[in-house]
Amino acid sequence: MRIARFSIGDEVAFGVVEGDTVAAIAAHPFGEIRFTGARFPLEKVRLLAPILPSKVVAIGKNYAEHAREMGSEPPAEPVIFSKPSTAVIGPGEAIAYPQKLTQRVDYEGELAVVIGRMCREVPASRVPEVILGYTCANDVTARDLQQRDGQWTRAKGFDTFCPLGPWIETRADPSDLAITTTVNGEVRQSARTSQLMHDVPALIEYVSQVMTLLPGDIILTGTPAGVGPLEIGDEVSVTIESIGTLTNRVAARD
Template sequence: MNTFGRIDQDRDCVSHYIRFRHEGRVSYGLVQQQQVYRLEGTPFDDPKPISGPLDMDDVEILAPCEPTKILAVGLNYANHMPDRPRPANPELFLMPVSAILAPGGTIMIPPGTSQCEAEGEMVVVVGRQAKCVPVEKAGQYIFGITCGNDVSARDWQRRDLQWWRAKGCDTFAPFGPAIATGLPFDDLLLTTRINGRVCQQQRTSEMLFNACQILSFASQFMTLMPGDIIYTGTPGDTYRIIPGDVVEVELEGVGVLRNTVA
């Protein structure tokens, strides 16, 4: 078993982009048949492969993009908080980019919390600068999607006025391993496993607000930049994670994000 997870490549017309390190050099790459072709620039600039192929086993997989900001939706599946009324708009909050963790990295539970939980989510990756985008055009601004884990310290979340540490600690925002483009994302199966046991499983069609609605709403208030990411919410119940656990978030057509816990 590799450390970062898995990249699915069984669908035609779907491309998978990664960031990776090879021989000390960090690059974006296009994955084809478990091989990596280095790109010039970023995937958002319509780059062309400049070298390759490299074997996947010979590169270090990094977080698949470098966002200027991370947005997340706090209540986007009816069964996540069934006693709450449906919100009128997506319940968005910000997380610091310092919380980003690469696929295969270790989620570090900070001292002082006794209830860290995993939240498997579909993550939207912005492909173009977006400001005041109407819903019907929002799909043009979505570059692709990937897997994410919105790690949450529930005790701090309940106690603190703001979620800055409950959601924003270092290593609390794993995402990856690849950005899938060309993949219809309105009805994909999302699965979260802890130590191989399925803890969450639901289709993205059951989100209260779809990806286009979320991006459009966010863009009314802040400018979204290429590479910015939006966690789109977690379904159902969430479960505690403890040191030694292995957490996997799988999104149909994208792959598996795998992280250990310490």
């Protein structure tokens, strides 16, 4: 099932994407799905960020080759950092390049996990019970600020630096999905989630030992090798097998 958050006119709603239509659902997608009966052509609605999370918890250096391209060996345990909820944007929205503050903004294509229920201290064997589904993400990063600060909050926390979408796929198997990032149609990252050093069950178990996870929270699972800079005017796309494609353009920040 593909769950989208969309707007049509002044209305914002959740819906289930079925072919080229969206069937609206009542309230939110957590719990029993109840359809309202309203249906809209997919081309007539605007897809929004599929969820507005209370928090975005991200994992650094979770692909060995990416850790090495960043100048370090793969860590023994997951490296946790966070991005503010205000960084989240949806498909088609612009990534705002803050030129006054940074001279290098990088793409980082990632698989994102959407939490479906409040949970903490979840054993790996029960992780599927707390997941609503999966979506595409771009962990946009001001690389020069990351290196300068020595910690990652500012570099990864700018408004618009967490594109998500195009929808939440509830039936994907995250264990071995192809993930590709392109810039202006050129492939820059290509990997499979089977290359994750810490897989989805291990990540949720690890993070939920630290903090309570709430419905709609996002876990970014890490980016593969091949990260690189974006320029104003670029179009960046993250495609994940069985899920879809998230596309955003880069624009100058006002």
